[in-house]
Amino acid sequence: MARKSSAVDPLRLDNQICFAVYSAAHAFNRVYKPLLDRLGLTYPQYLVMLVLWEHDDVPVKEIGEKLFLDSGTLTPLLKRLEAAHLVKRTRSREDERQVLIALTAQGHALKEKARSVPQSILAASDCSVSELVTMKDEIVALRDRLNAVIGE
Amino acid sequence: MARKSSAVDPLRLDNQICFAVYSAAHAFNRVYKPLLDRLGLTYPQYLVMLVLWEHDDVPVKEIGEKLFLDSGTLTPLLKRLEAAHLVKRTRSREDERQVLIALTAQGHALKEKARSVPQSILAASDCSVSELVTMKDEIVALRDRLNAVIGE
DNA sequence: GCACATTCAATTGCGAACAATTAAATGTGA
DNA sequence: TCACATTTAATTGTTCGCAATTGAATGTGC
Structure with a gap:
């Protein structure tokens, strides 16, 4: 093989x-x-x-x-x-x-x-807001599935 | 307002x-x-x-x-x-x-x-391999852009 | 009312994570 | 060659992150 x-x-x-x-x-x-x-x-x-x-x-x-x-x-x-x-x-x-x-x-x-912090991060990520929101939601969903497994 | x-x-x-x-x-x-x-x-x-x-x-x-x-x-x-x-x-x-x-x-x-570890993680993530690969690539791309900013 | 379990924060101990510094080895330019 | 900068790990000190335990306050079942 x-x-x-x-x-x-x-x-x-x-x-x-x-x-x-x-x-x-x-x-x-x-x-x-x-x-x-x-x-x-x-x-x-x-x-x-x-x-x-x-x-x-x-x-x-x-x-x-x-x-x-x-x-x-x-x-x-x-x-x-x-x-x-x-x-x-x-x-x-x-x-x-x-x-x-x-x-x-x-x-x-x-x-x-602290108000200026998020926009500095946004600039550093060099990415559109909508792309980041999509990624964020996917990562949160993954995190929640992982946490669900831990809670068993 | x-x-x-x-x-x-x-x-x-x-x-x-x-x-x-x-x-x-x-x-x-x-x-x-x-x-x-x-x-x-x-x-x-x-x-x-x-x-x-x-x-x-x-x-x-x-x-x-x-x-x-x-x-x-x-x-x-x-x-x-x-x-x-x-x-x-x-x-x-x-x-x-x-x-x-x-x-x-x-x-x-x-x-x-250690060989059994990745598949246990895959199971816990409750997600298809292709979805995970896509997310991984996106996150790596974001990470690399962030690291590029740090390096300046 | 009283023994019992549960809840909540604090504590202890250990392993990251990183900034800043130290010290030794190596490379470079005059 | 010799002064100097660079490279590489190690060290020190501070802050997270969590497991395990402690101890006090609360809730419960009889």
């Missing part, structure tokens, strides 16, 4: 969608870095701020569900955001197990400085 | 391709985890092994170029692979600055156990 063609070898790096996603995520991170440095945020911190700019005063768990992150990641990250005076962490009075995350005035204000 | 529709608000989490990629990468990682646990590898270690299974006895830099990782990430990772008896690290005699990474017999043998 002939040796398997490298074009279809499933163990070839080039053939793995997962590596494509993994390396694209790192590439995005490197593009975001200089933009977010100006805001004093890391990319995961920026994601948390995006969540809070949409809906403030929420428990840690809700942030985690939206970003697919757990308390082991979020607790120290939120403490750093608190140290930067962007959020306030307070125990809920209705349910003392929960910690509610609220934006400070500074945290709200940062949203204005 | 009417309030901007949330469907096109560029600061909305749901509208960001970058978050789609970021969260998909984590979802992939979670699917890989139980499969790779059986091999005793983490996902980045698995990527390094994929590179080595394709081409052995290469300097650290070459691995880094293929995976878009630097020595700060690879040096400790490779030391862990060496501690697991999967690779050997030796200074090149032609150029003493380089460290060459070679597979051990165990490292070579592990490739056989």
Whole structure:
């Protein structure tokens, strides 16, 4: 039998969608870095701020569900955001197990400085908005199917 | 002026391709985890092994170029692979600055156990091969455009 | 009311990921 | 040859990401 063609070898790096996603995520991170440095945020911190700019005063768990992150990641990250005076962490009075995350005035204000970020990313991706939307929807659909398998 | 529709608000989490990629990468990682646990590898270690299974006895830099990782990430990772008896690290005699990474017999043998991994991932993605190939190519093209911007 | 399980955040430990620096080896130009 | 830049890994310090555990608060079934 002939040796398997490298074009279809499933163990070839080039053939793995997962590596494509993994390396694209790192590439995005490197593009975001200089933009977010100006805001004093890391990319995961920026994601948390995006969540809070949409809906403030929420428990840690809700942030985690939206970003697919757990308390082991979020607790120290939120403490750093608190140290930067962007959020306030307070125990809920209705349910003392929960910690509610609220934006400070500074945290709200940062949203204005963040408005220019998406368009810089769009420019870097060198791609039409409609193409990006299509890709985004496909990737989200794939992600959700993967997460469904994990939940079993 | 009417309030901007949330469907096109560029600061909305749901509208960001970058978050789609970021969260998909984590979802992939979670699917890989139980499969790779059986091999005793983490996902980045698995990527390094994929590179080595394709081409052995290469300097650290070459691995880094293929995976878009630097020595700060690879040096400790490779030391862990060496501690697991999967690779050997030796200074090149032609150029003493380089460290060459070679597979051990165990490292070579592990490739056989890894063959079942891609098909498990394919099953989890619940998607046709041709769809995945198309998506992969699009994501790689996007990644390469992003990396081109970084290189400027 | 009380034992029990569940929920939620925090903690600990380990493995990435990367910036910045260090140090050694190599290459280059005068 | 010798000063100088370049290349390559290694190191250090900070931040993610997650598994596993802890501990407090809450809910439940009897």
